[in-house]
Amino acid sequence: MEKPEEIDILIIGAGPVGLFTVFEAGLLGLNCKLIDHLDKIGGQCAELYPDKPIYDIPGVPSQSAEEHVHALVEQIKPFNYEVFLNQRVDKLEEIRSQEGINKWKVSTSDNKQFLATNVFIAAGGGSFEPRKPPNIIDPDKFLENGVSYSVRDKTPYQNKDVVIFGGGDSALD
Structure with a gap:
């Protein structure tokens, strides 16, 4: 080093x-x-x-x-x-x-x-990892194919039915 x-x-x-x-x-x-x-x-x-x-x-x-x-x-x-x-x-x-x-x-x-x-x-909440559904094996295989852990762009979700799992009040922000 x-x-x-x-x-x-x-x-x-x-x-x-x-x-x-x-x-x-x-x-x-x-x-x-x-x-x-x-x-x-x-x-x-x-x-x-x-x-x-x-x-x-x-x-x-x-x-x-x-x-x-x-x-x-x-x-x-x-x-x-x-x-x-x-x-x-x-x-x-x-x-x-x-x-x-x-x-x-x-x-x-x-x-x-x-x-x-x-x-x-100045880490605020610190490094954060999504809490994954406990009863689904390897939920990451569904990423970008219906599953998201955060919403960076709302456009793909417009005029679609959406289910929010966890996240408290901030999940609806």
């Missing part, structure tokens, strides 16, 4: 809070790395609720979760950061120095290593 890359801030989680952390770090001139287990930035806003309206952003009466993520991405464009998707943090280890400036060694599932002065955990 190669030598860890030294950085100012490592952010675990690329949802809205992780993205805003990049913005704040950028204002201070700090360089960031952003790691997320999902295949795209935006966290639950992008993965589960892209069309859901958000009403509690200061100065913005209403915007969809997807619009919110897009606005955050636009906001951080000028700053020094890099995003690593489809990775999880496997190990977080404190490295003590004789000078009293401790750092954090971070190892990812893709064998990347970072030595960060600061680590922010």
Whole structure:
């Protein structure tokens, strides 16, 4: 394994809070790395609720979760950061120095290593996996053929009968 890359801030989680952390770090001139287990930035806003309206952003009466993520991405464009998707943090280890400036060694599932002065955990609900029906053997074989664990695009479901299994109130969002 190669030598860890030294950085100012490592952010675990690329949802809205992780993205805003990049913005704040950028204002201070700090360089960031952003790691997320999902295949795209935006966290639950992008993965589960892209069309859901958000009403509690200061100065913005209403915007969809997807619009919110897009606005955050636009906001951080000028700053020094890099995003690593489809990775999880496997190990977080404190490295003590004789000078009293401790750092954090971070190892990812893709064998990347970072030595960060600061680590922010902005994982929200964390990495989430769908709860699969308990009495169906290998329900994944029906994916994209009638079974979905999340709805990224509503178009395929228009004018069709739909059954929702589990998920509580948020399943109907």
